Amino acid sequence: MNKCIYCKKQNTEGFKGVEHVIPQSFGKFSSKTPTLKCVCDECNAYFSKELDLLLARDTLEGVTRSKKGITSQAKNPPKSLKFRLEEVPENGEFGGALIGGPDPVTGQHRPLLPQFWIKNIQTEDWEKYQIAEIKNIVITDEKYGPATPGNRNMKVMGPSQEKYDEVLNELKKYNIPFRVTDTLKEIPFLKDVDPEGKVIVRGTTDGKLNKTHRRAFAKVLFNFATYYISQEETLKTEWDEARNFIRYDSEALKWRVSQKPFWNGQEHGNLRFQNDSYNIRIENQNGNVVGVIQIYNLFTHEAILVENYQLPSEYEIAYRFTPGEKPYLGIKMSKPNWQ
Numbered sequence: 001m002n003k004c005i006y007c008k009k010q011n012t013e014g015f016k017g018v019e020h021v022i023p024q025s026f027g028k029f030s031s032k033t034p035t036l037k038c039v040c041d042e043c044n045a046y047f048s049k050e051l052d053l054l055l056a057r058d059t060l061e062g063v064t065r066s067k068k069g070i071t072s073q074a075k076n077p078p079k080s081l082k083f084r085l086e087e088v089p090e091n092g093e094f095g096g097a098l099i100g101g102p103d104p105v106t107g108q109h110r111p112l113l114p115q116f117w118i119k120n121i122q123t124e125d126w127e128k129y130q131i132a133e134i135k136n137i138v139i140t141d142e143k144y145g146p147a148t149p150g151n152r153n154m155k156v157m158g159p160s161q162e163k164y165d166e167v168l169n170e171l172k173k174y175n176i177p178f179r180v181t182d183t184l185k186e187i188p189f190l191k192d193v194d195p196e197g198k199v200i201v202r203g204t205t206d207g208k209l210n211k212t213h214r215r216a217f218a219k220v221l222f223n224f225a226t227y228y229i230s231q232e233e234t235l236k237t238e239w240d241e242a243r244n245f246i247r248y249d250s251e252a253l254k255w256r257v258s259q260k261p262f263w264n265g266q267e268h269g270n271l272r273f274q275n276d277s278y279n280i281r282i283e284n285q286n287g288n289v290v291g292v293i294q295i296y297n298l299f300t301h302e303a304i305l306v307e308n309y310q311l312p313s314e315y316e317i318a319y320r321f322t323p324g325e326k327p328y329l330g331i332k333m334s335k336p337n338w339q
């Protein structure tokens with residue numbers, strides 16, 4: 001008899017599929033890749049479609065994965081992430097321009113997107129729009145200045161003359177007056193080619209962490225707790241809030257994202273482990289059970305998995321996962337467990 005840790009469905013024959021504690025898209029951990037046999041096939045299929053894909057492709061952690069040589073065949077760019085050229089001198093007036101996300105196969109950023117910029121005189125910021133967003137722009141004198149020629153600050157950018165003209169056509173279609181004073185400018189960073197013929201650009205990524213992203217991280221934490229503590233533990237009703245949040249999108253768990261180091265005592269500030277590891281731990285914190293996860297040194301996510309509940313201290317556990325290597329048991333330095 002087996003009971004699913006997410007929907008609590010029972011199956012006398014056990015479940016066919018296995019659930020990977022860390023989604024497979026993040027790699028394998030030698031012969032010790034942790035998997036669970038206590039997730040039913042229905043939950044398993046739901047997770048791989050709704051949460052694992054999102055974690056792998058639509059988070060900073062997932063995008064970083066492709067830079068680390070873990071690639072996927074996904075064609076569409078991530079939805080929650082925006083990529084911009086860094087505002088540094090070598091990018092000239094293209095600093096801040098919207099660029100395509102990394103190619104999931106090569107990990108290389110795709111270049112400039114066709115775009116329209118208009119300066120908002122109230123905020124003094126350049127608003128930047130991709131072609132598809134142009135139809136939503138509402139031009140008012142208060143926001144962008146009076147319509148007298150040369151008064152409004154606007155820019156059009158595109159990776160080719162054809163794409164540049166597409167932006168102009170879209171502006172015309174929605175009656176946004178843009179006076180073409182010059183044609184396509186040469187993009188300075190396209191000259192910066194390395195010996196392998198790759199263009200080097202410096203960019204930044206802005207990401208939004210929404211509830212579904214948090215559920216995807218929470219599932220990794222819940223899986224981890226089940227694998228390294230026990231199925232018996234996470235099947236307790238105390239864990240229902242976390243379980244229902246992950247499986248049924250119910251009320252969100254309390255969550256905190258920071259850039260603080262993961263391992264107490266072993267690293268501080270920017271001194272972090274250099275390798276491509278994923279750090280996960282479950283611990284008692286201020287009377288709650290907290291799950292902590294950090295991938296590629298990016299962000300430290302802390303989630304209250306169970307409120308007003310304590311694990312026996314021998315259940316508090318931390319592991320470091322590096323693709324291709326066996327999971328490495330971490331030791332909480334603030335509470336040494338050796339003599």
Ligand SMILES: [Zn+2]
Nearest residue numbers: 004007040043
């Ligand atoms: Zn289930």
